[in-house]
Amino acid sequence: MLENLLGSNEKNFFINPVHGNEPYILGVKIAVEIKKLYSENIKIIVPHIYGDRQKNILREELGIEDNFSLEDFGVILDKDLGDFYSSILFKDNNFSLYLQDLKDNLKDVQKNVSDFLFNKYGDIFLELNTGSKFSLSSDNTFKAYAFPILFSELLKNVLQEEDNLGFDNNLLSVVCDLSSDLEKNLDVIYIPFANTFSFKEELRDRSEKEVYTPPLKSAEEKNIIISDKKSVFTMFSGTGSEIETMIKITKDYLDRGHDVFIPTWAKDRVDSISKNHFKNIFLGVPQDIFKTRKLEAIIGRAGWGTMWLSQVYGIDFIPIEYSYNDDPEIYYNIKTLKKIDIGELTRKQKDIRTDLDGISFVSQDIFNKLKQRKV
Secondary structure, three states, rough: HHHHHHOOOOEEEEEEOOOOOHHHHHHHHHHHHHHHHHHOOEEEEEEEEHHHHHHHHHHHHHHHOOOOHHHHOOOOHHHHHHHHHHHOOOOOOOHHHHHHHHHHHHHHHHHHHHHHHHHHHHOOOEEEEEOOOOOOOOOOEEEEEOOOOOOOHHHHHHHHOOOOOOOOHHHHHHHHHHHHHHHOOOEEEEEEEOOOOOOOOOOOOOOOOEEEEEEOOOOOOOOOOOOOOOEEEEEEEOOOHHHHHHHHHHHHHHHHOEEEEEEEEHHHOOOOHHHHHHHHHHEHHHHHHHHHHHHOEEEOOOHHHHHHHHHOOOOEEEEEOOOHHHOOHHHHHHHHHHHHOOHHHHHEEEHHHHHHHHHHHHHHHHHHHHHHOOO
């Protein structure tokens, strides 16, 4: 049993996310499931980057009732830790600026985060890296990566891209080399079978550490509430990208007489919409909406957090167009969607593994690897 391997001492899990909502949600959900498998004596340490929004989203995602706290589930949001990430966050929909920030600050952030965690919490037993561009320097930490693609692979494809995406090749090369070096520290890499580069006919050059997974989401059984109204879900991005575009799309569907569902945390995004439309705007946790409402489609920026929900709940996804200087992962995600329907991607996934619960798959696999690891 893993309890015997870990002993009675408290162990620390560190969630190391990239920007946006989905990465910290994904990391915490995997960590909570691993925690359930073997011990309650685990701290799940999460950089607190996005204020009350992050805390509220995690409470919703974990189904925490009002009389309980995140700490009751072992989840610690650390604001001082989150502050280290400010210099390497994607912001202003500007990937060129993001590359420059990574070049200038990534190594310092890696050192500062590693030192801070050790000094405040001691050894980190498990790092769950959900898209972060750095990994902890400690050899004592088991480092698991779960995300739609490795950053170095993304940048190599941009460098070879026939379409001019407008990025500086020298800067791309420097950050690509930096990312490749840091990725060597990872012990296991989880990439979904349906991923950013699924549009390519040739097989990806996969790392020997890489494991293909189902979509990195869990789905609950549907219990659809029948309604005569046409309904859509507009997913606003946690990075702050494409807000005006999503507001316009939300207005357009309201003008057509649709009910529009949006995430609870995005309420302030639609304040500019006419109050006459408010009766047709509904807030909620995405999974709660998807399992109870018959939706025509989910509409949003083509990030995999949203696309995984489309896969596991069987709802059509309509991506908004890629905009200049946005994260090129979105550009390639759209290429994949234009070549292969997301339903077809899901059917191909089921040919390999019928279970679409990637959270359970990754949690169990990490659990097994930790049992085998000598510590």
